[in-house]
Amino acid sequence: MPRQQITQSKIAEHVQRLGELYPPISLDSVDRTIKRPGVVARKFAHVIDYLARVELEVDRNVLELLVLLPDADETNKTFYADVWQPQEIQHGLILDRLQQDLGRAAAEPQLEVSFPIKVLGALAHLKPIQDVSKLMYFLTGASTERQAVLAYNQINRGMQELGETAISETIITPIKQQEPGHFAFYQMSATAMIQEKVLNSWQLFLTRVMREKSYHLVGTNRMKQYQADMGGVMADLGVDKDLEGYAREVGRVENRLLWAHKQGMEFPPYILKALKESVDLYRERLERGFKFA
Ligand SMILES: [Fe+2]
């Protein structure tokens, strides 16, 4: 268990600080100089395509959240309405423009709320299920934001190696600074629910089952095409070489909060399974002769 007690006022302070420290990044603040567009496109276009789409899907995430958390409290509302959505949508718009500067097509975000979310949403009006879906939502947030942090770190290193200082300093670095605060919000919120023992043992059991059944990587939307794309992103970023290490990073929060009783387990097995599936789908597609659909 974590050493520190996470109180609701600590979470509220964190949200307020994020809002003050990180205003949404404006499109005008970006220096659009690209020294070697061809090289950047060859190395990173697919990663940027993927991230631009995922960031632009924040508007669907907000709809999902409204479905999943019909009784969201003030802190949650402030976070998604005043901090998170305004920041993420700018990430999306900036990356989408970058990919078009690289000669690629604009992103096509999926803005339709999926069927499983609608089902869960219908049940979420029942208080015991509401708590389960709330914890699921925080765990999903922690896992996806962690993936974003790792991806932007890798891209930034790559852009610096290519000498693309404008992209690194005015796009990736400012975006990358905003992601850890999102991760911390979800991580603190999930931790507080466990520390305050909001869920009884059958609710925790249900949460574990549902994580096992529904876990998916950021932006894959449970679709094979996107799973394969995500495998390609992992290959481009080099994380496919150490999937276990990556599973450990991405799964740390829920391993600690949901699976503490499984002594010695380093990450929930369904996370590694999802990673492997994505990489396999990508490799299959490569064998069929094309990299991205
Ligand atoms: Fe983002």
Ligand SMILES: [Fe+2]
């Ligand atoms: Fe984020």
